[in-house]
Amino acid sequence: TQLLEQSPQFLSIQEGENLTVYCNSSSVFSSLQWYRQEPGEGPVLLVTVVTGGEVKKLKRLTFQFGDARKDSSLHITAAQPGDTGLYLCAGRIYGQNFVFGPGTRLSVLP
């Protein structure tokens, strides 16, 4: 069974600060996704990365897929209260189901 680990588990920061959260595994994934989930809602897809070393930007969010396709990071610049939520990473090995990490719960204080 593949496991995805995420760190930190909890993060509380002030508005305007930068932060990075991590997603790590010993498995190689054919694709990796990042989702944001708000309380009582379903996860919303932010990005998918498929190529080792790939970097994608979504406004103030920068996503990177590790060269070996075993890990990923999410960097948020100048965090805003609207960024508050549970950030989930999920990986998929071809032919298998998605594997979800436990998430990083981010709180951005005004």
Add this chain to the structure above:
Amino acid sequence: EADIYQTPRYLVIGTGKKITLECSQTMGHDKMYWYQQDPGMELHLIHYSYGVNSTEKGDLSSESTVSRIRTEHFPLTLESARPSHTSQYLCASSDPESGETEAFFGQGTRLTVV
């Protein structure tokens, strides 16, 4: 924007009742999933389907059952609800035709069994 819908959003029901959680998607995706998620906890796969007439059990054992009579519809049924079934249930779909690189989720059903 993903077109996958779950009803009801919230359900409070008494022990022993039979319930069906509905999930429909309009994207034509063959593969669909049901996840269970307790507050603040990770997602656990309880059922999935490769397409019509296909149903498989997921990683987490569940007393619920599913059916897939139509591509767009993947309902989950609990024959006799118990307080231990209280949780959030999330439905998702993905498209094997495009490499199945991402899953799209519904808004979830928060079930409380009293």
